[in-house]
Amino acid sequence: GDEFSIVRLLSVIWPGVDKWRDTRFWRWRYKENPFGPPIVWLAEFKGEIIGHRAIVPVYMKIGGIEALVGLVADSGVHPGFRRIGVYRNLVSLAQKESAERGMKLTYGVYIPRHLKSYNRYERLGEVCSMTSLIKVIDWSQLLRKFSGKSLFLPSVPEHSNTENFNVFKVNRVDERFNILWKNVSPAFPIIVKRDMEYLRWRYFGLPTENYVLYAAEKSNKILGYCVLKERVIQPQVFSEDHSLLSRFLKEPINEGLIIDIFGCPNAVKVLLHKAEQHFKEKSVDVIHCRLSEKNPYLKIFTKLGYRTIPYTLHMIVSVAMNLQGKIMDEKKAFKEFLRLSRNPFFLKKQNWCLFFSDCDQV
The missing domain is CATH 3.40.630.30 (Gcn5-related N-acetyltransferase (GNAT))
Incomplete structure (x- = not known):
């Protein structure tokens, strides 16, 4: 029931973007996805939605298995409420839920300057560029x-x-x-x-x-x-x-x-x-x-x-490994993240095969 308020916020964060002119795109991505319910966390201030963090469930072939993973999409905070920890809290809550839901990893395609908000949570970090x-x-x-x-x-x-x-x-x-x-x-x-x-x-x-x-x-x-x-x-x-x-x-x-x-x-x-x-x-x-x-x-x-041709901004793929039932800042979870981050299979750039459609922009 919050779709209209969410889309209104997203149209402020990304003004002029056609997909936020109404709720149809949001409903398609988050309500009609056949791979399970999305992860959506909202931040409110005096009854108004000021932050949105979303993860879209998809299946990914990883080696010889097909696993449920999450695409980080359409995430941001109202310009008037940035740099006060709102986004950091949304990221923590969404990542914790994605682990509890059994998503083996979450990934997103970002502009490098946006990655400061993610580095604390994404122990694999950058795996390749687009x-x-x-x-x-x-x-x-x-x-x-x-x-x-x-x-x-x-x-x-x-x-x-x-x-x-x-x-x-x-x-x-x-x-x-x-x-x-x-x-x-x-x-x-x-x-x-x-x-x-x-x-x-x-x-x-x-x-x-x-x-x-x-x-x-x-x-x-x-x-x-x-x-x-x-x-x-x-x-x-x-x-x-x-x-x-x-x-x-x-x-x-x-x-x-x-x-x-x-x-x-x-x-x-x-x-x-x-x-x-x-x-x-x-x-x-x-x-x-x-x-x-x-x-x-x-x-x-x-x-x-x-x-x-470098006429578009540099985009990189960043990945978080999820540990079910673990809170992000626990020492045990941190050690496990470090172990996973050394896995050469995920760090080989030639193993990642992504396309325009795997980003959240188009």
Whole structure:
């Protein structure tokens, strides 16, 4: 029953963000999640909500097991109540509950300057960075939007390589995506579970977004999929995602986002070609994807002309290991955290395979 007050607070913390214009996004993420009830802790002052800390339950493949974990999302404190310990208390309470609920770990994608609030609780800390990749579709159009002058540059030639795949738009996710997950997931040591149930909730259950999902198949077997959306970057409009870019713009940029991509390498290559074709038809200026820094798909993106461009803020992945029934500052729990923090499996950057969709921004 607090959804309206929560969304009102979040719209103050992140002004201008579309998803906080009403309660639909919050209800989808926290009330309609099929993987269990969320962890939500609120801070109040004189009957008004001034703080919000939330953890979204998801399943993650960790080595050879699939475990319940938590994605830290949509957490913050009203600007008028910061630096007085409100956020620290919310973090402690949420982390303790996540351990009691059996979540093996919690993770979040942060801007490094925000991590001071988390370091005390997250004994693993930073495990990897997120890499932003872009591919410009029309350089002449893009440079005009920065300079305000018309320029002519040869367009990037279009490559078409279907390798006998049938690529089609998905309107309904079926059991074949469970088979895809079962066949492809062993190649990824740590990855959020992408089965039929997850895909239906993540991409077809959200009323505020119009995601487009393409699949690549052979012999009626799904061998990969990608998820796309478009958004507009406005000139001089502050956004933590584009603050380094928008200040130099003369005109809005149409950006195509590859939200998620998963499958065997050949299918991923074909799907990237399809994504480029789709975005050209939508008059997109630049394609943007974000992957964990050692993601195995990075080589495929690079071969197809994507480049790492630091026009977005540096984002890192930080992880907390949870100990059921332990309070964060107990000596016994602290020693156990130190033991877990030395586990090389979690500290190897190449073991973490995360995508745009695994963050809480899109």
